[in-house]
Amino acid sequence: MIDFDAGIARGDFRVDAAFAATAGTTTALFGASGAGKSTLLGLLAGALRPDRGRIAIDGELVADAASGLHRPLEQRRIAWVFQDGRLFPHLSVARNLDYGLARRPRGTPVRFARERVLEVLGLAPLLERWPHSLSGGERQRVAIGRALLAQPRLLLLDEPLASLDAPRRLEILGFLERARREFPLPMVYVTHSLAEVLRIADRMVLLERGRVVGAGAPATLTGRVDTPLLAGRADAGALLLARVQAHDADGSATRLDLGGLTLMTPRLDAAPGSEVRAYVLASEVMIATEAPRGLSVRNVLPATVLKLADRPDRTVLIELSCAGQQLLAAVSRGAVAELGLRAGSEVFALVKTVAIDAPAGGRMMLEA
């Protein structure tokens, strides 16, 4: 459990934030470069000293600006996974992995056993290798394993996928998800990639110019026209937590159950009953004022317009409620005027495609 409420001045720029992270959950610190993510991370880890506020880990105060308390990084038991892995080049993979394990404070129980970590991250075949002979993805896996084996109270992931290509990102995200299920500790995941947040975060903290401008579950923060940082994006949309209902008999489509709402998607390789995250891009949703006929779009959902918001790119972002779920649609201003759309309008939302994240098959838009 992490309680963070602290700030620091960096030149004429101030970073000030409050957030909490609990065991077993992944909190994403999300923002553009320069929003203050790295500074927050530095404060949390102990590389920087806050000039205001306090930071506690598992109830133990590690930094307190008022009393001047500042536990150094090496005593905080926060394992830090960096963008570039930072494996020690003069040590084999096995000795890299054992570096933190051997240095855990005396009497610290081994909660994350070596065998389990090796298994979950698929590290056993790499043990005898040297860092310079590993691929980028392998290096990150070793770095994550090394961090977990240090038996930390918190795992900091600092843009861990930023230096990898798209296929490797998916692979490492898969390993991170497994690690999150297997090893209950709070994870703080710093990223500027919305796709990664949508896929892995339980909570997100939105940062802009050193301030928290929003915090909450991704499913609550997306699907709204007024969430800072998110609503203005070209890839704005709604994250829906869905359950696989059934596959069509001809095997071409899968039905997703969204609590009273059914979405059809191209066939997914996921068992009925399994949970998936579905991201519906606003640009993939059309609006009709009458039930359309003769269309290839298979998801035609009755919906109510809740809010409209103009965007700088001359589109209007429309927040829709359908069967209790929030959806976003991006429509041109002309179309809004022509259809006479306003809050309260009863319409039909036409959903073309849905980005799905499922353990096997389906992928979130993970290229950006």
Place this chain on the structure above:
Amino acid sequence: MLSPAEWTALVASLVVGARAVVIGLPLAVATAWLLARAQFRGRALLDALVHAPLVLPPVVVGYVLLLTFGVQGPVGRWLDSVFGARLVFTSAGASLAAGVMAFPIMVRAVRLSIEAIDPGLELAARSLGAGRLDRFFSITLPLAMPGVIAAAIVGFAACLGEFGAVITFAANVPGETQTLPLAIYSALQTPGGEAAALRLALLSLSIALAALLLADWLGRRARRWTARP
């Protein structure tokens, strides 16, 4: 091939150089680490002091040592009264003089290799629970090893070649402080000593070349060992 006197000079040189490196290298590594990584007051002063022998005339360094470590000098008197040890005119004194002269060369080689280490690795080690000393021995020193090896060999070669500071502080005592350059000097001062001087000069040259080649070879091996992509 060599006369007994020349052998004596060679052995004295090796002893003086080896002692200077064995004692001076750890100090050079510590100084290099301080200059490369630590933030403290007086850093610029330490840097200047370390490099002073490079720009001072060696005879001045020898004279300063004489003032400090001589029998009448503050440190020299203390050493004499506490340990009954004298440095002036002894092989240990020659090592001190040669070591001080070679010190900047050793510090420089180690410092460059410490500065080449990604500080991010030390940050990673910190996050894994390694304290300062632990980090130094488990990360910094092994990664700086090519520089440390180079420092030892080049420092040793420089000690063998040191003339001015040694002759000023430790004088020219055959079998004690008469290293190769001093023996060459003495041979040149002796009528008919040109042949002996030439032999000793060639010997110096081959030791220096061997040291540089060895440093290069070990450095390449060490770099392969700590290879980074």
